[in-house]
Amino acid sequence: MAKFKKLAKQNNKASFKDPFADREAEKYQNPIPSREFILSYLAERGSPATKEQLEEEFNLLEEDQQEALRRRLIAMLRDGQLLKNRKGAHGPVDSMELISGRVIGHKDGFGFIEPDKEGDDLFVTPRQMRSVFHGDRVLARVSNVDSRGKREAMIVEVLERNTRQIVGRFYNESGTAFVEPSNQRINQDILIPPDDFNGAQHGQIVVAGITEQPTPHTRPLGKIVEVLGDHMAPGMEINVAIRSHDLPLHWPQDVLLEASRYDPEVHESEVKGRTDFRHLPFVTIDGDDAKDFDDAVYCESRDKGGFVLYVAIADVGHYVKPGSALDKEAYLRGNSVYFPGRVIPMLPETLSNNLCSLNSNVDRLVMVCQMTINESGRIMRYQFHEGVIHSHARLTYQQVHAMMEKNDNRMRERFEKLVPHLTQLYDLFHVLQAARQKRGAIDFDLPETKIVFGKDKKIEKIIPYERFDSHRVIEECMLCANICAARFLEKNKQPGLYRVHEGPTDQKLEDLRRFLAEMGLKMASHRAPVPADYAHILRVIQDRPDAHMIQTVLLRSMSQAIYSPENKGHFGLAFEAYAHFTSPIRRYPDLLVHRGIRQLLQHKKPQIDDGALARAGEQCSMTERRADDATNEVTDWLKCEFMMDKVGQEFDGAVSGVMNFGIFVELTDVYVEGLVHISMLPEDYYQFDTAKHALIGERSGRRFRIGDKVRIRVARVDLDKGEMDFVLAETSASLSNKKMKIPHAKKKHEAGTGKKSDKKYNRNEKKRRRR
Secondary structure, eight states, rough: OOOHHHHHHOOOOTTTOTHHHHHHHHHHOOOOOOHHHHHHHHHHHHOBBHHHHHHTTOOOOOHHHHHHHHHHHHHHHTTTSSEETTTTTEEEEGGGGGGEEEEEEOOOEEEEEESSSOOOOOOEHHHHTOOOOTTEEEEEEEEOOTTTOOOEEEEEEEOOHHHHOEEEEEEEEEEEEEESSSSSOOOOOOOOOOOGGGGOOOOEEEEEEEOOHHHHHSEEEEEEEEEETTTOOTTTTHHHHHHTTTTOSSOOEEEEEHTSSSOOSSHHHHTTTTTTTTTTTOOOEEEETOOOOOOEEEEEEESSSSEEEEEEEOOOOGTSOOTSSSHHHHHHHHHEEEEEEEOSSSOOOOOOOOOHHTTTTSSEEEEEEEEOTTSSSSEEEEEEEEEEEEOOOOEEHHHHHHHHHOOOOHHHHTTTEEEEEHHHHHHHHHHHHHHHHHHHHOOOOOOOEEEEEEEGEEEEEEEOOOOHHHHHHHHHHHHHHHHHHHHHHHHHHHOOOOBBBBOOOOHHHHHHHHHHHHTTOOOSSSSOOOOOHHHHHHHHHHSSSHHHHHHHHHTTSOOOOESSSSSSOBTTTTTTEEEEEEETTTHHHHHHHHHHHHHHHTTTTOOSOHHHHHHHHHHHHHHHHHHHHHHHHHHHHHHHHHHHGTTEEEEEEEEEEETEEEEEEEEETTOOOEEEEEGGGGSOOOOEEETTEEETTTOOOOEEEEEEEEEEEEEEEEEEEEEEEEEHHHHHHHHTSSOOOOOOOOOHHHHSOOOOOOOOOOSSSHHHHHO
């Protein structure tokens, strides 16, 4: 400490041996110590220091320096770098053996703390969870370590309260009014004083503003700020999900004003200086119900062999400038959110469905990736252009499938001029497919479903998506453009966001190898796995009856893809570098990649620093997870609504997940999933074998594994929780003369407290690990 005090007294303007003094001098006329120096100083000092002590010891005499220090200390407290004690003195969190992180609630009342820095999650008891909401940031210390090495946390301080409003169902019974949150990660009911009902009626869906946060001794208080409507109103499930997951819905006025300033057409003055591709017959190929078209393609064969592929992407960056109102809102949203029958776009429709949509027969500004690809599917050269195109047709996957795969004469005659170009596109596709297999990319062929609505927005049926080669053609073209974008950024040392997908963790890999051994399969153990190892197993098992089970376990062993400024490759696609370039209308990371490419093309310096880019990666990874959670919640609700009138009916299905509390069964041709609780399995005691991913009866030896065919009876549907309970048909027959009890707790307002139902197994791993 003496060393630091001596330095402080000998130097003016806080430049004393601060390794980041030059950086601070660029920011402030009268610079102050950097965050890094403050942390090291306090650690060496040996005791916490007040703001006034630091001002004296750092020799900060100017008022603006003292104010800057005050703000910096507040920011460091907020970010979990410092902790302030009851005497107002600041100390570094690391020196106090405290851990900062985000609270993750669980529907059963307990929770976890996800550390800001690397490390395993900490377990939080239900008692500790009383004082926080899911999503809050806290400081905690390890209070206990169990026999398995899992750490239990004691919350020391709440750094950030991140729940300001809660959507849920309003109850007013026996003189007590409260809101039961729709978000099942939040277990505290919100008490509503009589003067704050705002016209809400018992049973309605409402939004409650939090007026008093929870503490260890008091429950949270709130007031009704919005009444959404009745419980079963059409579209209510989406309104609930939007508010439960805090999805930005309404456009700020400055955003709408900014978007309205653009003319609906592209002017020749905007084309000046761009490469003109309007003579090339670009086409868009999308789904029947698509409204925004952010990519168009054109391919031609080379006389010397191989192909030239052009991928044109809407030039969103031309309209959405860094720091503008449009940019700030797009950053906040992170991505468009696609609910069944409804979209929450990242950009206003003026841009997303018009100027930035590559509609047919109009000029559009684009960023073009031009690639030369040889007969082996290798990208030999690539070049990026700021360009302009004139799309010749808006095609659908179904139309291209009919033309190129079904040889539909009527459709081929209708698009006669485009057929030769589409033929070349398909020729390239077959080359790229062969290269993909040779590369060892992992290709999970799992079905996806589509909800078809009838009258009054009620589900009419659930059907599987049909996937044709026309889908795969566009996917391969987009992969090529994304690879080139990542290579271009990396080659030129241009800051940008990469799409990072790392290999499995050591623990998941160990579990996977044990499982594969049980299945008579092997994965190399003398080295880290490579994508080709996964691809090889998928090829080997494709004709096995248990292929679906093995494929599911392989998929669940993998990590979730994220956005990061640090390139670590894409394990699933077997690429050393990969970035998202092809969807800037609906993904903010793509917009950042476009900006990086434009700066290189225009020979400009990077406009974003590493810290801001890292924060953008975290923000976009979060908004992607948020969108997945919200859409999954809505899909669960809709499927439950679809099954409400089917209680008591029997269906065939297959085991889709096995947990220690039961098996999940997906119904054949219905595509909904429910739980058969372990207590409802045929009479025996069942043990969960993690290596075999099976529940095994102790006496009978009967096994339940992923992929097993079963027949079930729908026993219960819980619309509020988005859950369904099944019983095996053979079990329900034996219980027909008994009053069957399903092991799930009733709602708290009906039956007091009780253990809530087990967490639903993640049914959409493919979506979770989207590319």
